Amino acid sequence: DVQLTQSPSTLSASVGDRVTITCRASQSISTWLAWYQLKPGKAPKLLIYEAASLESGVPSRFSGSGSGTEFALTISSLQPDDFATYYCQQYNDYWTFGQGTKVEIK
């Protein structure tokens, strides 16, 4: 099993802040990593795939980076709509998710 460890579990930030969430894999997964945004009452949303490719329609303030075992999701300037929970997910070997990072208002 590929385990994914996200950090931090909770992040307090203000509108306009630059925030970074990290995701570490227990073994190399190349760039087979995606990021999702979850908000209560809404369908989860794909943000990033293949570690760094921006899904169509996703604002350019979101970016992904990394390969192998270390990955990051960065929001360059946090907007009110971005307060949510974010999950990384690997698809190198079956499909597993990180434990999530809640981005809350500071």
Add this chain to the structure above:
Amino acid sequence: QITLKESGPTLVKPTQTLTLTCTFSGFSLDTNGVGVGWIRQPPGRALEWLALIYWDDEDRRSPSLTSRLTITKDTSKNQVVLIMTNMDPVDTATYYCVQINGDSYFSNWGLGTLVTVSS
């Protein structure tokens, strides 16, 4: 526009069998590479992939739950059905239907349906 919608019981008793239906639109499950599957999220916990079925009837199931899961499709109705046997309170979760292309990421999700397991 692609949509997926989950339906099924909101409450099941321990040891009962859960049957969930995903009804989708905007794509066809007889298109090469396309798959539909299920992911769940227990309250306050992380997401967990459960099962997938592909356009060619190939299915994948979580190794930790494979003996309890069955997934089937009805292409003519644009539906995928998940059956989970021997339900337990730890199976209480929001169950999501998802679309996938190949062995990759989940492109589209449904809103999810909360299933509670309690006597």
